[in-house]
Structure formats: structure tokens, C-alpha cells
Amino acid sequence: MTVSTMLQQRQMRGELNILTYLSHALSSAPGLELQLAQYVFIHDVLSEALSAGNTSVVKHSLAQYVRSLEAGEGEGLPTWKLLEKQFGLATELHPPSHQYLTAVNPTNHLHNNSMDYVAVDLTRVLLQPMVGGTDYINSSWVPGYSRGDQFILSQHPSPSTGAQFWHMIWQTETPLIVCVSVFQQPVSFKYWIFTSFHLTHLQFWPSFAAPLHLGRLKVVLVAETSLSGYQAVSLSLELENKPPLAVQLIFCPNWPHLSVPVSNCVHLVDCVTRLAHSDKPTVIIDSFGATEAAIFTCLCSLVRQMDLEENVDVFYWFKVLHLCRPGIWVSPDNLLFLYRVMAELCSIKRTVTKSSHLIASNNQLNI
Secondary structure: OHHHHHHHHHHHHOOOOHHHHHHHHHHHOOOOOOOHHHHHHHHHHHHHHHHHOOOOEEHHHHHHHHHHHHHOOHHHOOOOHHHHHHHHHHHOOOOOHHHHHHHHOHHHHHHOOOOOOOOOOOOEOOOOOOEOOEOOOOEEEEOOOOOOOOEEEEEOOOOOOHHHHHHHHHHHOOOEEEEOOOEEOOOOOOOEEEOOOOEEEEOOOOOOOOOEEEOOEEEEEEEEEEEOOEEEEEEEEEEOOOOOEEEEEEEOOOOOOOOOOHHHHHHHHHHHHHHOOOOOOEEEEEOEOOHHHHHHHHHHHHHHHHHHOOEEOHHHHHHHHHHHOOOOOOOHHHHHHHHHHHHHHOOOOEEEOOOOOEEEEOOOOOO
16 A cells, blocks of 8 residues: 555656655554564665666557667666666565575585576475475475466476476376477487587486386376477376376477567467466476566466556566576676567467367467
8 A cells, every 4th residue: 555655656647655644544543563574675675666667568568668668768768778777676686595595505516407497495385295305496485477377487407307307297286297408319318418509408208118117106198289380298207106197298308499470489378378287387498497488477467468458568578587587687688589479479369268278260370
């Protein structure tokens, strides 16, 4: 209430008087107490709101807003300044060093594909019970439009993390996995190889002839199939005396880099939205649990917001992803890409059912 009132005061009077308003509110409600941390929080929220400006943009105005970012005409700022300012505000906060203690513990180094992209303690997925003597896996909980635990961002499983990965899928009851990292059929005992252009991973799921036996957990390949044009496999996770868990694993290597126009990358987003379970998480994998997976997760939330509301707030979801997994955004280009995708989509008429699934669009982003 305080934040909303202060923003209205700023808009109508061109000023903010937090202390006066809070003093009046506290005197009007003698039983109400305000802690120092709460006051600091209100101050920080208002400070960011004033610095970032109104980032919630009406859908029909989003294309014009993006043009202002590209041309540098927004609020009279020079070229790219507004975009760079938003990127800086979204990524300026970093967790204290103690939030990385588990990830940087020497015993867990082999569980990270890169020490530049690790899970912080506040949002990391905890393995309970532990697997291989650790409760750590380089995967992070990320909120979506519908739930606070809608997604898990994960690095591509390696020889050191394959067992942890599949136990995570079992423990979180994840029915859907999306893999956007590049992979090839195994040619050695390693899970990835370096090429002259990029990191190429090897498959981490079983073959028909060789199920994975991970202690008491067994991973079985049920079928190789295609979902909405994407290569996929159906898996069954089995633990003695427990009902099996059916899992769909969808592959879209090099996403979103091969999507032209950029709005075409939302075809996969719509596919996953249709297949996802409303009460279970969806795991998104890229090489390091970094930028590509974050873009996908961000677009999932933005597309739902666009379909169900009148406004779109790219900055908000961009910052949410950073707070959950710091370091995933590398440049303002990441933010601009999201703005461009959403600006294109806002020009497409999409029809949504009450169950929140896309059923039609004029420019056919068909599933």
C-alpha cells in the first residue's frame, strides 16, 4: 500500500514524502509496527521504480517502446542509454559471498560445468536424500507466471552429475524436460567435447538396450518420438515399491539462435506451455544453466502475461531471472532480444482458452 501510494504521489505532485506518509499511517493504527528492514525495503523499491521508470508497457505500444530503446529517443536519452540503464538496474544486485558456499565447496567443483554459472544457496535445488554424498546439483528454482516453483534451470548433465540429475527429476516429480544445448550421439565415455565453435554435449539419457541404473533408481527409454516437430524421447523413472514417473524429454539444440524471425522461437514456448503440468516443474537445460535457458524461461512467463493481461513487463521478468540465478545475463543484447520478440508477438492476434492454452493465431504460430 505504501509503495502504491508513494508512486501515485510522485505522479500527481512530482514529489515523494515517505516519512510523513508512514508517520501518519502508524499514528492512525497504534498496533501497527514498522521494522527497519521493512522501511529499507520500501525505500529500495521506490528507488528502483523511479530509476527504471514505468517498465510495464501496454501491448499495442510495445513496438513503439522498443523503437525508442533502439533509437535512444526514450526520455530524451542518447542511443542505447535507456536499454543499458535497465540492464544495469536488473543485474546490479548480487548475493553475498556466503550464498555461494555450497557451489564453490571444493567437493562440489566437479558438479559444475563452469564456475561462472553456479547455483546460489537461496534458490538451488536440494537433493533430499543426498546423492553421491552431496545435496548439491547445479540447478536453480525459478518462478514462472503461474507459480513460484514453475521452472528449474539446469546445466547439461555431465559424468559427474548424471546421477544427481536423474535423482533430481525423480525427487521433484518433473514430467517435462526441455534441452536446448547442442548434443550428439555418444562416441566416447565423455559427456561433452569441444569443437572449434562451441561445446557439444553427449546424450545423458539411456538407450533401448541399456537402461540407466543409478543405485535404486532406474531410467528406461520407452519411445523415441516427435512432439510438434521437435525430436523427443519418452522415459520412465522407476524406483522399487514406487509408482513409475513418466517423463518427456524434448530437444531443440541451438535454440533460439536459429529462429528467424525472432518471434518464431516462441513456437517451442507454446509447445511447452501446452505440455507442461500445472502443478509440476519443467526443467530447462542448456550447457551451463545460463543465458539460453534463462531466455526460454523468461519468454514462457512473458508470453503468458501477454496472452492474459493488457501489459507486458520485460524488465520485471528479466530481473527475476537474475535474482534467482545471478550471472545468467551477459549483455544488454539479452534484454533487447526479449523486447524484440515480444514486440513482434504483440502484433499477432492470439486466442487463448480459459485453461490458458493457445488455440489459434492469425500469423499461425501453430503447435
